[in-house]
Amino acid sequence: MKIKMAKSYGFCFGVERAIKMAEKTRDAITFGPLIHNEKETKRLEQGFNVFVENDTKNVRENQSVIIRTHGITKQDLATLRQNRAKIIDATCPFVITPQKIVEKMSAENYGIVIFGDKNHPEIKGVMSYAKNPIVVNGVEELLDVQIPKKVALVSQTTKQMEKFQDLAMNLMQRCAEVRIFNTICNATFDNQEAVKELSQEVDVMIIVGGRASSNTKQLGFIAQKYCKDSYLIEDENDLRTEWFVGKNLCGITAGASTPDWIVQKVAKIIEKM
């Protein structure tokens, strides 16, 4: 099987930075999984004694706590500080931006609209900095909601530009002022553009990434549009030979939280098919 890698795929700046911080810190806990990839989380456990902790109450004084790339809520951060944990902030700078924006815009009495998934840790974090935010996952959820005259709009870093634009278009018809902060991450965008291009020229498309990873799912949605034989896998064990029967060219991409060592394993196995 011939393979072709996406022009842009895998680890983004924020994830690479967080992993380096974790490897350097050692003997620490991360509050929530550092990145949305179980294999990588396990590697950090085994190689660097960095464990996942999910409850702020279990954090001891002086314990090194690495804040995950997606950020945490304002309240949890306050609790960690109160408990005198040693905080190593690996929140992606691109996630800190919408946190700061909604805090400032709330203080200036703008209504806050967040384009994102309420249940995603990044959005839980961003929401915690806003006064009464309206959180929607698409324009259809916005239609029946009462909207203030002046609003600020931010996006989850991993969302699609087109859907963000749909929201903006709706708001600008209903509001006197809409402040649009494009907080979609370029890295995400680059990976999305690359998968759009690649999935149009291949017979089968493999997307490697964690099942909880929002940006990996997005890559899957985009690939599916252009190549109906698109498959999301966590690692090489998910590969099924029947996907490749009668196919010539296989495209490969990976989410922003997928380490390259997993991608390389997958590529090697497909090549041999």
Place this chain on the structure above:
Amino acid sequence: MKIKMAKSYGFCFGVERAIKMAEKTRDAITFGPLIHNEKETKRLEQGFNVFVENDTKNVRENQSVIIRTHGITKQDLATLRQNRAKIIDATCPFVITPQKIVEKMSAENYGIVIFGDKNHPEIKGVMSYAKNPIVVNGVEELLDVQIPKKVALVSQTTKQMEKFQDLAMNLMQRCAEVRIFNTICNATFDNQEAVKELSQEVDVMIIVGGRASSNTKQLGFIAQKYCKDSYLIEDENDLRTEWFVGKNLCGITAGASTPDWIVQKVAKIIEKM
């Protein structure tokens, strides 16, 4: 011929207000035509001694000067004040809004993008309040222009929402922050919605308004989309009988600066056809 009037047409709030101000003032000049309708301008001349003047230099001390609905430039206003004219400001409040916005946003170092026609008096006025504004009449004119990271976007009050949205969509992909001020006037929007609806159900569509009137032209563009037999006329003298041959239902609308007495004359003549 059966006729059907658009649900919303003709004089807007700003024009009605300006005409009342002119009738009440009497013995005055308007700096540039008060509204874009020659017949109405003539009526004000003959009935109220209100004349059009185009050069600030000719304005004497203590002369009553009515500022047109479209507004004038900051510089012209300063000259009038310097010459101690008695200023009666009939600038539409909806036009003052974008003037104030671009002045404030320029002071806060936002790049200014104005959606409008450089040669229209309203836009000349708005431009005069901005530092280095980028003025475009559509998204295609924006593509090769270098855009600052933070921009504020306003619109000529008489423009179409869809094209304003196209501009916003382009900017939000290129900027970190876009402040969108929806300065499109509701009255314009109501007239546009009404002509869109009406032109789909009639055999022939008549749009009454001055040739220099931007919002009248817009109504014409929209009507043409849905009814190929759409005609712009200034008054009843422009009507041509051949337009109505073999037709049953005629729709009528009028621009925001078209006085109702002209519309009623037109309607009566078409009814008798």
